Amino acid sequence: MTRGRHDVGPVCHDGRVDQLWEILVVLTVVLLGAVGLAVAFLRGKGGKTKELPPQEPPPAAKDAPQRKANTYTPSSTAKIDTSKGSTATAPPPADTDERDEPPVRSAEPKEKVENRGGTAVEEAPAPVEPAPAPPTEPSIEEPESARGRMTRLSSRMAASNSAMGKGLLGAFSGGGKLDESVWEEVEDILLGADLGVEATTELVDNLKKRVKTEGSASPEQLEMWLHEELLKLVDPTMDRRIAASRVGDRPAVVMVVGVNGTGKTTTVGKLARVLVAEDKEVLLGAADTFRAAAADQLETWGARVGVATVRSEKEGADPAAVAFDAVKAGKDEEVDVVIIDTAGRLHNKVGLMDELSKVKRVIEKQSPIDECLLVLDATTGQNGMRQAQVFAQAVNITGVVLTKLDGTAKGGIVVLVQRELGVPVKLVGLGEGADDLAPFDPKAFVDAVLD
Numbered sequence: 001m002t003r004g005r006h007d008v009g010p011v012c013h014d015g016r017v018d019q020l021w022e023i024l025v026v027l028t029v030v031l032l033g034a035v036g037l038a039v040a041f042l043r044g045k046g047g048k049t050k051e052l053p054p055q056e057p058p059p060a061a062k063d064a065p066q067r068k069a070n071t072y073t074p075s076s077t078a079k080i081d082t083s084k085g086s087t088a089t090a091p092p093p094a095d096t097d098e099r100d101e102p103p104v105r106s107a108e109p110k111e112k113v114e115n116r117g118g119t120a121v122e123e124a125p126a127p128v129e130p131a132p133a134p135p136t137e138p139s140i141e142e143p144e145s146a147r148g149r150m151t152r153l154s155s156r157m158a159a160s161n162s163a164m165g166k167g168l169l170g171a172f173s174g175g176g177k178l179d180e181s182v183w184e185e186v187e188d189i190l191l192g193a194d195l196g197v198e199a200t201t202e203l204v205d206n207l208k209k210r211v212k213t214e215g216s217a218s219p220e221q222l223e224m225w226l227h228e229e230l231l232k233l234v235d236p237t238m239d240r241r242i243a244a245s246r247v248g249d250r251p252a253v254v255m256v257v258g259v260n261g262t263g264k265t266t267t268v269g270k271l272a273r274v275l276v277a278e279d280k281e282v283l284l285g286a287a288d289t290f291r292a293a294a295a296d297q298l299e300t301w302g303a304r305v306g307v308a309t310v311r312s313e314k315e316g317a318d319p320a321a322v323a324f325d326a327v328k329a330g331k332d333e334e335v336d337v338v339i340i341d342t343a344g345r346l347h348n349k350v351g352l353m354d355e356l357s358k359v360k361r362v363i364e365k366q367s368p369i370d371e372c373l374l375v376l377d378a379t380t381g382q383n384g385m386r387q388a389q390v391f392a393q394a395v396n397i398t399g400v401v402l403t404k405l406d407g408t409a410k411g412g413i414v415v416l417v418q419r420e421l422g423v424p425v426k427l428v429g430l431g432e433g434a435d436d437l438a439p440f441d442p443k444a445f446v447d448a449v450l451d
């Protein structure tokens with residue numbers, strides 16, 4: 001028994017131990033299961049994509065300055081920022097995991113990257129091979145050189161003035177039979193072309209004299225004399241140079257005046273192009289503060305050829321103050337020439353003339369005015385001449401720009417205006433194109449009219 005008990009004893013003891021082990025195993029399994037569930041639960045929760053707060057735009061985009069209008073800031077440079085399109089930089093890395101990769105240059109222009117704002121990171125353009133920078137977008141136009149423009153544009157003058165030339169040559173085609181009716185016809189044609197009474201009489205008288213001296217004349221001979229007499233009237237001896245080079249240690253100052261609609265602002269823009277083509281440093285002054293859009297128009301003209309514009313952001317600002325600032329800036333920046341656009345319209349004529357005189361006086365506190373160009377619309381004929389006289393009383397006109405000569409058969413206005421004002425036509429506008437302004441060449445003009 002004892003043995004049995006003894007025998008049984010250990011068996012009983014072993015059984016309890018087994019039970020204890022079973023309980024322990026079950027407990028362990030339950031505990032592990034609970035831990036597993038907890039971990040799974042936590043994982044499941046944390047495994048979901050965390051909603052990120054809205055991303056800030058990449059620093060490059062956020063901090064990049066807004067593209068400024070081409071407005072001159074006297075304290076900084078007179079040149080506009082011509083680097084548009086040339087400073088394209090790689091966008092910031094799309095993901096922190098990729099930061100170790102070498103920086104690449106974005107194939108896209110910087111502007112586009114900036115415009116995307118916060119989404120730029122996710123939509124970063126595919127990097128391109130780190131290669132030489134892509135060619136920059138040409139943002140500055142290269143204006144046509146002034147030389148040869150008259151030749152290019154003379155066909156436009158010929159087209160509109162061919163009636164005058166054809167009429168004159170037709171009148172003389174009879175050769176020797178030059179009776180009074182022929183001379184009257186010639187006079188009518190010249191007067192119709194706005195040559196003016198004085199110049200017309202002079203030309204006809206001179207031709208009559210030559211015919212009288214020679215006894216008779218062939219149509220070819222008459223054509224040659226007509227050419228010579230017209231050229232004499234247009235006067236190739238006048239100095240038609242534009243004062244656009246530095247005078248000593250200051251820039252040349254060019255003031256542009258004229259009635260609104262004659263093409264003044266357009267002419268200032270075109271003139272800037274002519275001068276840029278001649279490697280001049282130009283600064284524009286938008287002193288036409290009467291018409292709100294005039295400064296924008298001028299600024300756009302300038303920006304096309306990399307020329308800055310001094311302007312006021314305030315509509316109706318004092319034009320004299322703008323002109324003063326422009327000339328001062330031109331001096332500070334040591335440009336070659338400052339061109340000032342002025343208003344052509346005010347509530348009344350006296351007001352306009354007073355304003356122009358004031359602009360002139362105020363500019364002269366900074367610098368003498370080297371050139372004062374009057375812009376005249378060739379299509380307005382005698383009416384334009386009356387306007388010219390009014391301007392000539394307010395400011396000292398040194399030259400005339402005759403615009404829209406492409407659209408008129410009245411080319412004789414060139415002679416008339418020079419005679420009435422005693423100043424040369426220096427430039428002619430022969431179209432709406434940016435480079436359709438040419439230095440006036442008397443011979444090319446007469447050739448275009450008669451050929």
Ligand SMILES: Nc1nc2c(ncn2[C@@H]2O[C@H](COP(=O)(O)OP(=O)(O)OP(=O)(O)O)[C@@H](O)[C@H]2O)c(=O)[nH]1
Pocket residue numbers: 258259260261262263264265266267288291294343344345402403404405406407428429430431432436
């Ligand atoms: N056909 C032709 N059109 C021209 C010429 N010059 C200027 N124009 C046009 O004339 C119109 C008036 O030009 P603007 O420069 O705005 O005239 P503006 O004298 O400055 O006018 P305001 O600013 O109102 O004083 C524009 O449509 C020009 O394109 C030219 O030589 N030929």
